[in-house]
Amino acid sequence: MAAIHIGISGWRYTPWRGDFYPKGLPQKRELQFASRAVNSIEINGSFYALQKPERYAQWYIETPMHFVFSVKAPRFITHIKRLRDIHKPLANFFASGVLELKEKLGPILWQFPPNFKFNAELFETFLEQLPRDTEQVAALARQHDSHLHGHASLKAYKKKPVRHAVEIRNDSFIDPAFVRLLKRYNTALVIADTAGRWPYREDITSDFVYLRLHGAEELYASGYTTQALQRWGERIEAWHHGRQPKDPQLIAPRQKPRVCKSREVFCYFDNDIKVRAPFDARRLLERFDLDQDLLTAPGEPAAEGALP
Numbered sequence: 001m002a003a004i005h006i007g008i009s010g011w012r013y014t015p016w017r018g019d020f021y022p023k024g025l026p027q028k029r030e031l032q033f034a035s036r037a038v039n040s041i042e043i044n045g046s047f048y049a050l051q052k053p054e055r056y057a058q059w060y061i062e063t064p065m066h067f068v069f070s071v072k073a074p075r076f077i078t079h080i081k082r083l084r085d086i087h088k089p090l091a092n093f094f095a096s097g098v099l100e101l102k103e104k105l106g107p108i109l110w111q112f113p114p115n116f117k118f119n120a121e122l123f124e125t126f127l128e129q130l131p132r133d134t135e136q137v138a139a140l141a142r143q144h145d146s147h148l149h150g151h152a153s154l155k156a157y158k159k160k161p162v163r164h165a166v167e168i169r170n171d172s173f174i175d176p177a178f179v180r181l182l183k184r185y186n187t188a189l190v191i192a193d194t195a196g197r198w199p200y201r202e203d204i205t206s207d208f209v210y211l212r213l214h215g216a217e218e219l220y221a222s223g224y225t226t227q228a229l230q231r232w233g234e235r236i237e238a239w240h241h242g243r244q245p246k247d248p249q250l251i252a253p254r255q256k257p258r259v260c261k262s263r264e265v266f267c268y269f270d271n272d273i274k275v276r277a278p279f280d281a282r283r284l285l286e287r288f289d290l291d292q293d294l295l296t297a298p299g300e301p302a303a304e305g306a307l308p
Contacts, residue, residue, distance in 0.1 A: 002208075002264035004240055005040035005068050005106065006285045008277045009212065009270040012045075020278040020298045033302055035063040036295040038281050040070065042109065042212075042268040046096075047072040053153035056097035060104055064295075068106040070165075070210075070266055071098055079113050083126045088145045090129060095141035095152035099134060107163040107188065107210060107266060114198060117172040120181065127164075127185040134160045165190050165210035165266075169198040176252035179203050183255065195219045202235075202248045204257035208264040209239040213280070215271040223276035224269075226283075232267075233287040240265050 011034040012027070020037075021030055035041060043059070045051060059069065077089050098105060108130075131137040138156040166182065167190035182189055182205035189203050191211045197219055213232070215222045224232070238245045242260040267284065269277035278298050285291045296302050 002240065002262040003068075004236065004265045004267075004288055004290060006267045006281050006288075006290065007038035007040035007042065007269075008034065008272070008281050009042040009072075009268045010044040010272065011035075011041055013272050013275075015273070015275050016278065019275045022299065022301045025302070031059060032062045033296050034278070035067050036302070037278060037298055038285065039066075039290060039294065040068045040106065040266060040268070042070040042072060042270075044072045046093075046098075047075050047111070050074065050092060050096040050148065052150050053097035053100050054150075056100035056153070060101050063104065067104055068266075069101050069104055070106040070109055070268070071101075072109045072111065075111075078110055078116070082116060083122050086126070087129065087143070088147070091140050091143040092145065092148045094131065094137045095144035095148050095154060097153045099137055099141070099153045099155060099157065102157050103160065105134070105160070105162070107165045107208065109165050109167065109190070109210070109212075111167040111190075112169060114169040117170050118168075118175055118178055120175075120177050123178070124181055127181060127187060130164050130185070130187075131162055132186075133162055134158070137162055163188070163206065163208055165206075165208075167192050167212060169194075171199055174199060174201065174251050176255060179205055179252040179255050182206065183258075189251075195222070200249060201251045202245070203251050203255070204239065204244065204263070207258070207260060208266065209236075211236070211265070211267040213267065213269045213271065215276075220271055221273040221276070222271060223274070224271075224280045224283075229280065229284055229287065233284060236265050236267060236284075236288075239263055 077086050131140050134156040141154050165188040186206045188206040188210045193213045195215050235245045269281045271277050
């Protein structure tokens with residue numbers, strides 16, 4: 001069976017200290033702790049600014065074997081350039097260090113702003129440019145320009161697929177043509193729970209599933225009840241086994257997903273304001289017995305020998 005990855009979006013939040021993180025835990029050890037309490041983390045600092053290869057390499061070292069990172073792509077590409085004239089920005093992003101995550105590199109998340117409307121031609125041009133394996137990433141990275149400060153990361157290490165997920169926030173994407181494009185390029189539509197603020201759809205357009213849970217009633221803040229987590233668990237189980245839930249909310253119900261016995265699932269909690277994300281993630285991990293191999297628990301002192 002493909003894996004289920006459940007975790008948090010980002011890990012460096014002041015309110016988490018002394019709550020999720022044990023009191024007195026040094027800030028420099030927070031990733032080490034978090035990566036032993038959940039089995040995946042979505043890197044979101046990369047959304048705001050290009051990171052450095054040394055930083056990605058350090059994140060690789062600090063996390064356990066078989067840990068997986070997803071990486072949020074720069075808003076410079078999605079929000080500022082708005083997918084136009086993006087060849088060099090793409091090259092700069094991929095040269096900034098994502099390859100240093102090696103086998104721990106999971107999907108790349110592309111989040112679009114609420115005022116970004118669907119343009120089929122522009123969007124297909126964007127999807128065509130995205131690298132689909134680490135060798136293609138390295139080749140694109142070699143085309144970076146001087147906007148990349150410091151040295152570039154250009155080594156593929158080992159050839160590995162690179163997958164992409166798209167998060168929409170405008171109703172214009174509720175278009176079967178958009179679903180066809182995602183399926184053509186094996187790109188996941190992010191299933192995003194945003195407390196009803198932005199479109200919610202569950203079309204399965206790739207060989208993996210990507211969820212972002214931003215809060216049930218209050219965006220980025222409210223936690224998930226036991227009943228809500230049970231519902232999410234049931235949906236994840238269906239997607240993981242290659243099925244759809246019984247009541248899917250779809251853009252294009254006539255477009256059937258590719259037959260697949262098992263799909264890899266990535267699920268990230270982003271309801272961080274009130275320190276709910278890591279606790280909700282942990283409860284969902286427990287639902288699938290995925291907490292058994294984890295060495296730390298939210299709010300508890302690190303186990304002896306758990307952190308390097």
